[in-house]
Every structure is written in C-alpha cells, then in structure tokens.
Amino acid sequence: MIKINEHYLKLQESYLFSNIAKKVSAFQKLNPGRQIIKLGIGDVTRALPDACITAFHKAVDEMSDDLSFMGYGPEQGYEFLREAVSQNDYKNQGADISPDEIFISDGAKCDAGNIQEIFAIDTKIAITDPVYPVYLDSNVMAGRTGDYYNGRYKGITYLESTMENGFLPKLPDEHVELIYLCFPNNPTGATISKKELKKWVDYARENKSLILYDAAYEAFIRDNELPKSIYEIEGAKEVAIEFRSFSKTAGFTGTRCAFTVVPKECKAYDLHGNAHDLHSIWNRRHCTKFNGVSYPVQRAAEAVYSNLGKKQVKELTDYYLKNAALIKQEITNLGFSCAGGDNSPYIWIFGNRDSWDFFDMLLEKAGVVCTPGAGFGRCGEGFIRLSAFNSYENVQKAMLRIKEAL
Numbered sequence: 001m002i003k004i005n006e007h008y009l010k011l012q013e014s015y016l017f018s019n020i021a022k023k024v025s026a027f028q029k030l031n032p033g034r035q036i037i038k039l040g041i042g043d044v045t046r047a048l049p050d051a052c053i054t055a056f057h058k059a060v061d062e063m064s065d066d067l068s069f070m071g072y073g074p075e076q077g078y079e080f081l082r083e084a085v086s087q088n089d090y091k092n093q094g095a096d097i098s099p100d101e102i103f104i105s106d107g108a109k110c111d112a113g114n115i116q117e118i119f120a121i122d123t124k125i126a127i128t129d130p131v132y133p134v135y136l137d138s139n140v141m142a143g144r145t146g147d148y149y150n151g152r153y154k155g156i157t158y159l160e161s162t163m164e165n166g167f168l169p170k171l172p173d174e175h176v177e178l179i180y181l182c183f184p185n186n187p188t189g190a191t192i193s194k195k196e197l198k199k200w201v202d203y204a205r206e207n208k209s210l211i212l213y214d215a216a217y218e219a220f221i222r223d224n225e226l227p228k229s230i231y232e233i234e235g236a237k238e239v240a241i242e243f244r245s246f247s248k249t250a251g252f253t254g255t256r257c258a259f260t261v262v263p264k265e266c267k268a269y270d271l272h273g274n275a276h277d278l279h280s281i282w283n284r285r286h287c288t289k290f291n292g293v294s295y296p297v298q299r300a301a302e303a304v305y306s307n308l309g310k311k312q313v314k315e316l317t318d319y320y321l322k323n324a325a326l327i328k329q330e331i332t333n334l335g336f337s338c339a340g341g342d343n344s345p346y347i348w349i350f351g352n353r354d355s356w357d358f359f360d361m362l363l364e365k366a367g368v369v370c371t372p373g374a375g376f377g378r379c380g381e382g383f384i385r386l387s388a389f390n391s392y393e394n395v396q397k398a399m400l401r402i403k404e405a406l
Contacts, residue, residue, distance in 0.1 A: 007143040010153075016133050016375035017041050023359075024369055037398040039327075039386045040369040042186070042345070044251045046319065046391075048300070049312035052250060055303035059296035070295040075287045077104025077259065081298045084305040085259055089244065095231035101263050101279065103286055104293050104301075108216045108245035108258040113138040114289075115212060115241065115260070118281050119178060119268065126157040126176040128169050130187055130376030130383070132214070135180040151378045160379050161188055163350065167339050168196060171203050179204065181230075182214035184221065187376050187385040188348040189340015194227050201230070204239035210268060210278075211240040216258075219249040219317050221343045237263040241278065248345065248389075250304045250313050257293050257301045320345050323395045324388035330399040331386070334406060345388040348373070358384050365405035368398045 013019060020040055028036060048056070062068035076082070082099035090097035105111050113134045121143055127135050129152075136156070139145050146155030157176050159169035167190035172179075181200060183192040204211050211230065218228040230236045242261040246252035262282045267275040293301075303309045328341030331349055339348040351358040355372035362368045362384075373383030388395070 005141070005143075007141055010140050010145070010148055011137060012148060016371070019375070020359075020369065020371065024363065027363055034367050036363075036367050036369060037390065037394050037401070038369040039388075039390060039395070039398055040371045042248065042387050042389055043253050044248060044320075044389050046251055046316060048251050048255065049304070049309055049316060051303040051306050051309035051312055052300040056296050056300040059299035063296065073292045073295055073298070075290055075292050076100075076283065077102065077293065078295070078298050081302045082259075084302050085244075088305045090229065090231060090261075093228060093232060095229050096237075097231060097261055097263065101261055103260045103262065103282065104298060105258050105260060105286075105290065106256040106293055107247070108214065108243040108260075109134055111243050111258065111260040112212065112214060114285070115282070116142055116144070116178075118278065118285055119210075124157065124175065124177045125155075126159055126172050126179045128161050128180065128182070128185075129158040129378055130161060130373060130380035131180070132182060132186045133376065135212075135214075136377075158377070158379075161185070161190065162379055163337065163339075166190065167348070168192060171199060175207060177207075177209050179209060179211045180214070181211055182216070183227075184217040184340075184344040184346075186214075186217065187346055187371065187373065187380065189342075189344035189346040190348075191221065191223070191226050191343050193225065194233060197227055197230060198233050201233045201236045201239060205235050208269065209239065210266070211236075213240050213242045215242055216245040217248055217344060217346075218244070219313065220321060220345055222321070223343055226343060231261070231263075237265045239266065241266060241282075246301050246304060249317070250301075250309075251316060252297075252301070255297055255300065257297050317345075319392070320388045323390065323392055326392070326395055326399065327386050327388060330403070334403065341388075347386045347388070349384050349386060350382060351384055352382060355381055355384060362402065362405065366398070366401035368401055 082102045085102050086097055086099040116138050145153035157172050161167040161169045167188040213230040221228055230240045245258040262279045264279045266278045268278055324341040324345055327347045331338050337350045341347045355374035359372040362370050371385040373380030
C-alpha cells in the first residue's frame with residue numbers, strides 16, 4: 001500500500017494565491033462584462049527591458065546554428081552571468097561575494113522552498129508573521145512544524161511584525177537555529193536599517209544560527225542608507241544565505257531567472273558539533289536536482305547589468321514605485337493606516353475588518369483584487385496588501401473605484 005507524506009495534510013486550505021485566483025475566476029464567470037483590476041498577486045505587467053529582449057533574440061539565434069548552439073550548461077549558471085552578478089550586485093556595493101558563491105536558478109520562490117532540504121528535520125525555525133507562505137509551507141511539508149492549532153504551528157517560533165513595532169520583529173526570546181527574513185518585506189513593504197539588520201547578524205553569530213535572507217525586492221530601494229544585501233553587514237557571510245530574483249527587478253516573472261548566494265564561510269553542524277560548509281552541500285543538492293536555466297534566459301539576465309539595461313531597469317522599477325506612491329497617497333487620504341509604498345512595491349493596509357471580508361468587498365463593489373492579510377499569518381488579520389504591479393492608468397481607475405466603494 002503506497003502511503004502519502006502525511007505532513008501535507010497539515011497544510012491549511014489551498015495555497016493563498018491559488019485560492020485568490022479561484023475566487024476571482026468564479027466572480028468573472030458570474031460577471032462576464034466586469035473589468036477586473038488586479039492589484040493582488042505580485043506579477044509584473046510591463047514588458048521586458050529592450051536590452052534584455054535584444055540579448056534574448058541574439059541568444060536564440062545562436063541556438064539555431066550548430067556552431068554556436070548551447071546544450072547543457074553548468075548547473076550553477078554560466079560564468080558570464082555569475083561574474084556580472086558578483087561585480088554589480090555585490091562587489092560594487094562593498095560586499096565581497098565571488099562568482100562561484102552564486103547559484104543561478106529559475107526562481108527565488110523555488111530556492112526559498114528548496115533550501116530547507118539541506119537542514120535537519122528537528123531544526124528550530126523562526127519565521128516572521130505575517131510571512132510569504134512558501135517559507136512556512138515548505139517546512140510544513142518537510143515535517144518540521146508540528147501540528148496546526150489556533151492559527152499557528154506548534155513547532156514554529158513566530159516573529160510578530162505589527163503596527164506597534166513598525167513591522168520590524170524583535171529578536172526571538174528563545175534559541176532558534178534557522179531564521180527567515182525578507183526586506184523590503186513581502187507582504188508589509190517594511191524596510192530594515194543596517195543597524196537593525198546587524199542585530200540579527202550578531203544574534204546568528206552568537207547562537208551559531210543561520211539567516212535565510214530574501215532580498216527579492218532590493219531593486220526598489222531608493223534610500224541609500226538602507227542595505228540592499230545582508231552582506232553589507234560585517235560577519236554576515238558566516239551566517240547568511242541570500243535569495244535574489246530578476247522577476248520584479250526586470251520583469252522576469254514569466255521568463256524565470258534568479259540566484260542564491262551561499263558564501264563559502266557559511267557553516268552548519270552535524271550531530272557531533274563538527275562544522276560543514278553549506279556551499280558544497282547546496283552545490284551537491286543543486287547539481288542533483290537542477291539542470292540549469294536556459295542559455296537565452298541567462299543572456300537576457302546578463303543584459304540587466306549593461307549600461308542600457310541598468311537605465312531601463314531603473315525606469316521600470318521607478319514606474320511601479322510611482323504606482324505605489326499613488327496607492328499609498330489615496331489610501332491614506334481615505335483615512336487608512338498603511339505601511340510600505342516607499343522603497344517597496346507593496347502597500348500594507350489596515351482595514352480594521354476581517355481580511356477576507358475586505359477582499360470580497362473590494363472585488364464585488366470595486367472590481368479590484370487585493371491580497372487578504374490573513375493569508376500571510378495571524379498578524380495579517382485585519383490587513384490587505386495592494387500591489388503596485390499594474391499600469392498607472394489601471395491604478396488610477398482602481399483608486400477611484402475603491403474611493404466610490406468605500
């Protein structure tokens with residue numbers, strides 16, 4: 001008798017964004033003539049930068065000629081892209097990350113979900129609340145979280161992010177070994193200073209813990225005082241793995257390219273207390289289960305770092321930040337408290353009502369899709385998240401509709 005992994009039965013309902021998609025689909029069937037404006041899921045709406053498209057086409061043409069055709073590439077990514085990432089995202093920012101510490105992948109979501117495989121099942125985990133669901137759900141699937149009770153899993157240490165603490169959780173009161181952090185934060189849009197981030201790095205070094213740092217939205221940071229990478233903090237290379245993505249940076253949500261940085265100094269320990277470098281362990285896992293991102297996609301990603309590519313990416317992210325500023329201004333004018341929108345494409349809004357009720361009301365009365373905060377954790381109840389990823393014209397329409405609905 002074949003048996004299932006019963007930890008999957010502990011997962012709550014469907015995946016948040018799948019649930020939203022089903023609700024929207026059902027609404028559209030009942031209201032076929034109604035235009036829906038989607039400000040929920042963080043999917044970009046503008047085309048890839050021209051620099052990336054040009055590189056993409058050139059690489060596809062290379063694939064049409066036997067002499068320039070590329071077959072299997074290095075699982076870790078082509079050297080040309082890893083070098084571009086190393087120089088532009090790290091060394092130019094004062095962080096000494098070498099190309100061979102960078103692993104190219106097909107998405108930060110995939111890496112953030114897969115990374116837990118290399119850690120022991122009894123690892124004590126700390127996760128922020130509210131939280132991007134993949135961090136939590138992937139550990140539920142693995143069997144680290146214990147049973148679900150009263151809105152939370154018994155085996156998880158929850159780091160509460162609330163209005164009272166400015167959506168910056170405090171250090172855990174108990175010892176934890178694996179810490180998930182995301183800044184600029186999804187879903188709250190909160191950012192963290194170097195001073196505050198250093199507290200987490202110091203905690204990890206003192207406790208031989210590890211930080212999994214999701215920096216997927218760093219391209220939206222405009223405040224030069226804010227860290228774009230955890231490796232700007234002294235000692236972070238010893239205790240942190242960082243995830244980055246081209247999805248929101250350059251519109252690669254449908255193209256799929258990202259990377260994870262695992263410094264060679266980064267260690268974890270066996271049952272006898274012996275240290276092992278995570279770089280080689282992740283490399284072994286990566287090579288076993290992943291065959292690499294396609295050559296044309298990696299050439300398109302490389303173009304992000306050209307002079308023209310940098311200019312176009314800045315224009316692209318500026319466009320979405322303009323949307324975010326409009327949303328934040330209009331929502332604030334309506335009397336709501338909110339976070340994010342500055343240095344972030346997300347606006348986290350306190351609706352002072354049930355999150356799913358707010359979602360339903362906006363969908364039915366305004367034809368606007370948001371993301372209910374309760375889907376991100378207990379501390380998300382009462383909030384909704386609006387995304388800046390749409391056209392400016394649609395954002396204007398959405399704000400007018402919301403104003404009328406309220």
